[in-house]
Amino acid sequence: xxxxxxxAELKRRHVYRVAxxxxxxxxxxxxxxxxxxxxxxxxxxxxxxxxxxxIIGFPIALIFAWAFELTPEGIKRIEDVDPFDSRSGQVxxxxxxxxxxxxxxxxxxxxxxxxxxxxxxxxxxxNTASAARTEAATKSIAVLPFVDMSQAKDQEYFCDGISxxxxxxxxxxxxxxxxxxxxxFSFKGKNADVGEVASKLNVENVLEGSLRRxxxxxxxxxxxxxxxxxxxxxxxxxxxxxxxxxxxxxxxTRAIVDALKVxxxxxxxxxxxxxxxxxxxxxxxxxxxxxxxxxxxxxxxxLFQRSLEKxxxxxxxxxxxxxxWIWLAxxxxxxxxxxxxxxxxxxxxxxxxxxxxEAHSYLGETKRILxxxxxxxxxxxxxxxxxDPNSVDAHMFTSFLKSAQGQLEEAVQEIEEAERLDPLSPxxxxxxxxxxxxxxxxxxxxxxxxxxxxxxxxxxxxxxxxADAYRQKGDVNQAVALYEKAQAAAHFPSPGLGIAYAKMGRxxxxxxxxxxxxxxxxxxxxxxxxxxxxxxxxxxxxxxxxWLERAFEEYSGSFYSYLFRPEFRPLRSDSRFVDLLRRTGIxxxxxxxxxxxx
Numbered sequence: 122x123x124x125x126x127x128x129a130e131l132k133r134r135h136v137y138r139v140a141x142x143x144x145x146x147x148x149x150x151x152x153x154x155x156x157x158x159x160x161x162x163x164x165x166x167x168x169x170x171x172x173x174x175x176i177i178g179f180p181i182a183l184i185f186a187w188a189f190e191l192t193p194e195g196i197k198r199i200e201d202v203d204p205f206d207s208r209s210g211q212v213x214x215x216x217x218x219x220x221x222x223x224x225x226x227x228x229x230x231x232x233x234x235x236x237x238x239x240x241x242x243x244x245x246x247x248n249t250a251s252a253a254r255t256e257a258a259t260k261s262i263a264v265l266p267f268v269d270m271s272q273a274k275d276q277e278y279f280c281d282g283i284s285x286x287x288x289x290x291x292x293x294x295x296x297x298x299x300x301x302x303x304x305x306f307s308f309k310g311k312n313a314d315v316g317e318v319a320s321k322l323n324v325e326n327v328l329e330g331s332l333r334r335x336x337x338x339x340x341x342x343x344x345x346x347x348x349x350x351x352x353x354x355x356x357x358x359x360x361x362x363x364x365x366x367x368x369x370x371x372x373x374t375r376a377i378v379d380a381l382k383v384x385x386x387x388x389x390x391x392x393x394x395x396x397x398x399x400x401x402x403x404x405x406x407x408x409x410x411x412x413x414x415x416x417x418x419x420x421x422x423x424l425f426q427r428s429l430e431k432x433x434x435x436x437x438x439x440x441x442x443x444x445x446w447i448w449l450a451x452x453x454x455x456x457x458x459x460x461x462x463x464x465x466x467x468x469x470x471x472x473x474x475x476x477x478x479e480a481h482s483y484l485g486e487t488k489r490i491l492x493x494x495x496x497x498x499x500x501x502x503x504x505x506x507x508x509d510p511n512s513v514d515a516h517m518f519t520s521f522l523k524s525a526q527g528q529l530e531e532a533v534q535e536i537e538e539a540e541r542l543d544p545l546s547p548x549x550x551x552x553x554x555x556x557x558x559x560x561x562x563x564x565x566x567x568x569x570x571x572x573x574x575x576x577x578x579x580x581x582x583x584x585x586x587x588a589d590a591y592r593q594k595g596d597v598n599q600a601v602a603l604y605e606k607a608q609a610a611a612h613f614p615s616p617g618l619g620i621a622y623a624k625m626g627r628x629x630x631x632x633x634x635x636x637x638x639x640x641x642x643x644x645x646x647x648x649x650x651x652x653x654x655x656x657x658x659x660x661x662x663x664x665x666x667x668w669l670e671r672a673f674e675e676y677s678g679s680f681y682s683y684l685f686r687p688e689f690r691p692l693r694s695d696s697r698f699v700d701l702l703r704r705t706g707i708x709x710x711x712x713x714x715x716x717x718x719x
Contacts, residue, residue: 136183143182147175261298261324262377264288266309267341270333280332281306282404283341283366287328290374292511300324301513301543306411307576319348322544326354328377337363337397343373355379363397399431403438410445415453421445436477439470443483452583455646456676460487478509482518490678493706495525513543517552525681529560547577554586558593559685566590583651584617592621593687601625614638616651620688623658631659650677654688666697673701680705 151172264287267280285302292299300322308318315327330343344356355376359369406424409417425441432438443466450459464487470480485501488494499522505515520535536553543549550573557566570587588603604618619634635655641647649672656665672680683689684702692698 139182139185140179143179147179150175260296261300262291262326262328262345263300263305263318263322263324264291265318265327265329266306267329267343268331270331271335276332276334278405278408279334279401281408282400283332284330285407287373287377290371291377292509294374298324298542299511301511301546302411303513303547303549304543304545307545315346315348315351325349334363339363339366339369341369341373345377366397366400396432399428399435399438402428402431403435403441406438406441406445410441410448413448415449418445418449418453434473436470436473436480439466439473440477440479440483442466443470443480447483447486451648451678453646456490456678460491460676460678463487464491476508478505478512479514481505481508482512482514485522486518486678489522489525489681489706490676493704495522495681495706498522511542513539513546513549516542517549520552520556521681524556524559524685527684529556529685532556533560533562545576547573550576551586554590555682555686558590558687559682561687563590563594567594583648584615588617588621592617592624597621597625614641616655619655620658623655628659631655635659648672648677648679649675650679650683654686657688657691660691662692662695665692666695666701669698669701673704 264284266284269276269280284305288299288302288305291297304322315329318327319325325348327346327348328343329346330341332342333340339359339361341359341361342356343359345354346352347354357373357376359372361369402424406421406428409421409424412418412421422442422445425438425445428435428438428441443463446454446459446462446466450456450463463483467480467484467487470477471484474480481501482505485498485505488497488501498518502515502519502522505512506519509515516535516539520532520539523529523532523535533553533556536549536556539549540546540553550569553569554566554573557563557569567587567590570585570590573586585603585607588600588607591597591603592600601618601621604615604621608615608618614634614637616634616638619631619638622628622631622634635652638647638652638655642649642652649668653665653668653672656662656668669683684693689698
């Protein structure tokens, strides 16, 4: 059969029409299955079965159209059908019109139903998604720091502690999104209205309150406000003896949960009778542990230790000690010394309270850094996220772990999740800049660094993150201006400035910064990798690797990011650098090839 005759025969046997009609009807049936089945709670596998059967049926329908004809007398083989009018010797006009109209009716009606179901489904999906988003937003809250109404105005630490205790308890409620402390407390003393707080933190409810303390007597007032209309959902006042402060916290938490109409996944644990003096010292330590200077962090250590002397079974005091040491590490104290203290404190906290996500996160960091065991950290972080999926620390430290495993995209996702949970946290923002730079997402890095400045212009950990981002973009002059300003304020030589000078060809200036860093390292702890980075910028690889070897011996906490940090890319092809990374526990074979090479 010639090809043109074959296509003519396909047309005569209405195979084309059957194909089009089948497609329209099949699409209609798929729309029915996908839109109607879920309404009757029919499982998803039934929808997939319908689609599979329709696909299988398509060639069968075409074969049927080729071999058979539907006539008024029933289904007949095509050879047995006489399409000619015996009087005219031509194809019957009536038969042709009937088939043509039937085909058109099928297509038009099927298409109309398909289109209708399609748009109904999309409209329903949008409404469902919108409703889900609305419900999720409604079940979200920011706990602002309570205001000190005491006459002496000396209870700020106590107000912060009460607020944080309520926040931590609410964070364990299933179905309730609670903004982390750093973001909530950024509004402290700013007299921001509820609408502004809700907008910046993306929540629908805000808890605010005040506390007045006179001797061992406290008066706490709290109110839960809806950001949508400014109405009070709930408010109450509590007057208690100081020894009853824990019961007050539980009462406030339960009242908020009832007001938001969410169900506690588990009842809050029964409070053990606690030493109120130890608790008071703990709250003071917590206040200073959220500061950034060495003096304040060491003061928090002293207060936590005094709290433990009053109550040796206080898991929260051990957590506070771990937290203070982890922020002292690398910046003010040699990592080997500091992380050993973190490990001891986190282990003791877990011995007292195994279900503490923060303690698992801190312990995991020590397993990666001290034990050079990334898989050990992974287990601890998984446990932390099982206990508290909203743990900012767990997500932030997971981003470091993902980076160590060569999974930069996952590292970015984890730090973005931490930022969603704590949108106004300068430390989280700082880490986000690091991973964006490592992934060559420079504009994202610049945006994150600019947010960091808006949140806390004084937050500079090593070097200004915005300067680092500008330097990587190639805007070296702007970077230098920021580095020089930070160096003048900190009275500490800036490694980033040395790198920027080297990139500008100002080798003498870069060498001057390098010499200052080396001299400083003889007097106090200076991160060896910061000195190595300047050597890399100057093209002096041997000296860079010598200082990286020192960082390895000192158990540098940032060692696992070296492979991806732009400053160290020139070393990627050096076998000594690769060997050094392997010795830290990085499985180089599992690192994506695009990350191994510049």
